[in-house]
Amino acid sequence: MITLASLLSCLELGLIYSLVVMPVWLSSVVIRFYDLSVEGSFCTGGAVTALLLHMQLSPIITIPASLCVGALIGLCTGLLHTGLRLNDLLSGIIVTTGLFSINLALASSNKSLAHVQTIFSYVDSVPFNLGSLVILLIITAGIFLILRQLLSTELGFIVRASGQNPALLADLGKHKGLYTTITLMSCNASVALAGSLFVQYVGFFSIWTAIGTLVIALTGLKIGQLVDEAFGIHIIAGAIAYQAIIAITLELHTPPEWNKLITAILMIFLMAISRMKRK
């Protein structure tokens, strides 16, 4: 039986993961860069947050801190790709591998946030536990609007061009690498923010939390793209729909260890639909 609490939970988790799905759309669809460092930045956003909250700092600090750390991770991936000319997958794998050790050093393998104040502690008293939803709605809407606005600026036009026709970009006298790096910085900033919100939401940091983040995001993205390939609210809806599918499988008493297989099968199914649609 699906309860109101589980519906609320998948809506909230969907909003958190939409902060990963939107940047994954930007990197994989717009600049055509399959950025595996997303897994690392999600975890690092969480690790930095766990560390800061255990230092008794204000939970508000975790938002700019995770954004900055994410941007730094994007910068590293971008520099490996543009400076050393490593391909996108290798740049992401190297960064994520390095981040694993950094995350362990920052927050160890597990860190409970049960007894520290989180960003959601401010809204504990809101009736029907809707406080978390309000916070997540505000943050997600903010990132969505910023991204939509950015895409209609000169910078956005150049970023959109960089993925589709790098030769044209060179003819315009613009360096593709610069715009790839700027995009990766923005993407990873949003993903690290998602990681930060995730650990505060579940009240626990685990070094293993981020495993499969990219696939979760890509699956949410594919669901959203069934509606439209362009950027829009359907991308957020896709992230929420993915969480709803996982929630339904749990309600059907499927053991959680099968979640990854369910995600993989769902992904294959969505890819097949998307291919059929193109035909």
Added chain:
Amino acid sequence: MLKLEQVKFEIDDTKIIKNISVNVQNGEFIIIIGQNGAGKSSLLELIAGTQKPSSGSITLEGQSIGSLALAQRAKLMSRLYQQPARGSIGSMTVRENCALALYKNKTIGLSQGLACLETSEICERITKLFPNTILDARMDSLSGGQRQLISFIMATAQKDMKLLLLDEPTAALDFNATQKMLDNIENTAAQNNVITIMVTHDFDIATSVGTRLWVINDGKLEHDIVNGIHKKLTHQELKQLMI
């Protein structure tokens, strides 16, 4: 002025361009012909600065093209390619593509992407050739001819360029689109005092436009016909020059 001095270009000991020296004055419109593999496109790449000569030098307005930064090079020259898709962004509208073309000598910021169109005549140039509604159409929804013509307008949006490089720009176009494109190329070449260099395989085109003809054969500049005399050549005579 464009100046090539003893330009040689080799790839893995294969001599692609063999010692070409030539001067081109502003306003000249050069047609390059030659058989497949003769080195026409390589010569164009060298002039564009996307390939560096193995030896010799290529200067434009006294500046060595190979040593120019990407932005400086873009300021001096524009290019149009054989494939209509190469000169624009398919998923963006014509209007958005026009805005992109105007970013050439501009520092990119967070202003509205289309704002620069207000002070430009690029959209007017397009609506002189096509209905107004085309501006809001996605580039990939247009025919090859429409797309290539708009790409040409985009490439020539910048008024102070010195060099226009055209690599078989009509190869993928039908007869009407080819005529429209050639008219536009000739008008632009005549009005803006730029050096125009066009590679073509089409003898009709080679003998109908331009002020000068270069015949490239086995990496060498075999014939340099000036003052538009090439327009008097028959196809047979042109074929003879290429052997």
